[in-house]
Amino acid sequence: MSDAPNRSIYWAVAAAACLAAAGGGAFWYASVKNAEATRGQKADRVVTITATACEPMEMTVPGGRRTFEIVNASDRPIEWEILDGVMVLAERENIAPGFRATLVAQLQPGEYQMACGLLSNPRGVLKVTPSDEAASAASEVTLRKFLGPLSEYRVYLVMQGNAAASTAQALRDAVAAGDLAAAQAAWEAARLPYRRIEPLANRLSDLANAINPQAAYLAERESDPGFTGYHRIEYGLFAQNTTEGLLPHADRLLSDLEALKARMREAKLDPQLLLSLPAQMTAQLAQSQVPAGENSYAGNDLDDFAASVEGIGKLAGLLRTVVAPVDAGLDADLGAALDKVQGDLAALKQGDGYPPYADVTREQRAALAADLTALAGVLDRLPAVIGVN
Incomplete structure (x- = not known):
């Protein structure tokens, strides 16, 4: 019996492994570039995403341009979003397990939700308080x-x-x-x-x-x-x-x-x-x-x-x-x-x-x-x- 099918399986597995390595390398490169782009920006808050929730599930920040550091402590790629009802104000997605990413968002005072990893996970609460910076930003845009x-x-x-x-x-x-x-x-x-x-x-x-x-x-x-x-x-x-x-x-x-x-x-x-x-x-x-x-x-x-x-x-x-x-x-x-x-x-x-x-x-x-x-x-x-x- 020919061993061609076995060889085909071997090469298919090898090709899949190469693609996985390539994808991982590209993801690492993009993560490094993102880190370089945000280097020097001190995070206002750090959010850790576990398999089931955000830590913390509730946080408060002053309005204005805020920087968040998102840490993936789960075993799945995750996304983190700031939502105003059904409207996504800002998001970072596809953060690999063990990696961290930075998100910068311009926030006006109010109470928002945080999407924490899996879509089925409970949502956290982000409270944004009034600030001079937020008031200035709101007045800068003319129609x-x-x-x-x-x-x-x-x-x-x-x-x-x-x-x-x-x-x-x-x-x-x-x-x-x-x-x-x-x-x-x-x-x-x-x-x-x-x-x-x-x-x-x-x-x-x-x-x-x-x-x-x-x-x-x-x-x-x-x-x-x-x-x-x-x-x-x-x-x-x-x-x-x-x-x-x-x-x-x-x-x-x-x-x-x-x-x-x-x-x-x-x-x-x-x-x-x-x-x-x-x-x-x-x-x-x-x-x-x-x-x-x-x-x-x-x-x-x-x-x-x-x-x-x-x-x-x-x-x-x-x-x-x-x-x-x-x-x-x-x-x-x-x-x-x-x-x-x-x-x-x-x-x-x-x-x-x-x-x-x-x-x-x-x-x-x-x-x-x-x-x-x-x-x-x-x-x-x-x-x-x-x-x-």
């Missing part, structure tokens, strides 16, 4: 110079929200027909409009947790009842290679995206929000998604990242119309940083498309993460320049 960008971004949200719903309808129809190849192609297409509006969609935690949860953040992983939305359908189509049992998930995704579309139309857009969205999304890509990957089963991460950069680029372009007359140097820096990231993605293309993410080397992931980190740093400079007048 007049942002009216055009805010109006244009609302139109963009409506258009991409419509596209997200219509592509989800096509996905639902392919699943209902039992056409695996068509459903896989429809799933890949359905991801793109959502990724373009994800900077704001991520802020709507109730819908984001239904539309885009990762199995890693759920107690029972792929078998968890909370595993819904895009990645649940991805798991069925690409890991299990079937459309069977996916129609209820496709129907739910379509319903949730219709709700998201309606919420986007009604969302309160203001200058502070417009200024914060692209920097936070760019940092999330750099620190979490690019090093570890996002689409674990389909492997089309680069298509997703390119769509995310489109959405970030739209926001950056709107903000550049405000910053250019005030600080031409910052405008030039922003354009150059965005061009660098777009160039990185273009260089990864093979023909008309992107390769599977498993084929992207540790060095390529690290380079993209580093340039995204640099872009986030430039975007972080905008509030001090165009958030005051």
Whole structure:
């Protein structure tokens, strides 16, 4: 009997080990870069995430620009969020076990919730007290110079929200027909409009947790009842290679995206929000998604990242119309940083498309993460320049 099957298994295991090592190395690199970017910033509070809770579960800080150090003391990758109702004000995700990460957030007085690791864990309480710094920040933003960008971004949200719903309808129809190849192609297409509006969609935690949860953040992983939305359908189509049992998930995704579309139309857009969205999304890509990957089963991460950069680029372009007359140097820096990231993605293309993410080397992931980190740093400079007048 030939030993070819045994050799195939050996090489498959070896390849998987190499990919795991590459992913770990890229994650380490991004963590180091994040540490370098935040070095010298003294944390206002340290939050330790265990398997079941935050420590402490309640804390108080003065309003203003606050720095939090998040320590993962659990055995799972975790995320930490500050929430105002269902709205995510700031987040850090994919913090590996034993690692720590820094989050900087501009906070106004009020009482907020803290998401502590797994989505099923109880939420903590963050109390923000009045301060001169918070009062000054609240008075710095004026509306007049942002009216055009805010109006244009609302139109963009409506258009991409419509596209997200219509592509989800096509996905639902392919699943209902039992056409695996068509459903896989429809799933890949359905991801793109959502990724373009994800900077704001991520802020709507109730819908984001239904539309885009990762199995890693759920107690029972792929078998968890909370595993819904895009990645649940991805798991069925690409890991299990079937459309069977996916129609209820496709129907739910379509319903949730219709709700998201309606919420986007009604969302309160203001200058502070417009200024914060692209920097936070760019940092999330750099620190979490690019090093570890996002689409674990389909492997089309680069298509997703390119769509995310489109959405970030739209926001950056709107903000550049405000910053250019005030600080031409910052405008030039922003354009150059965005061009660098777009160039990185273009260089990864093979023909008309992107390769599977498993084929992207540790060095390529690290380079993209580093340039995204640099872009986030430039975007972080905008509030001090165009958030005051």
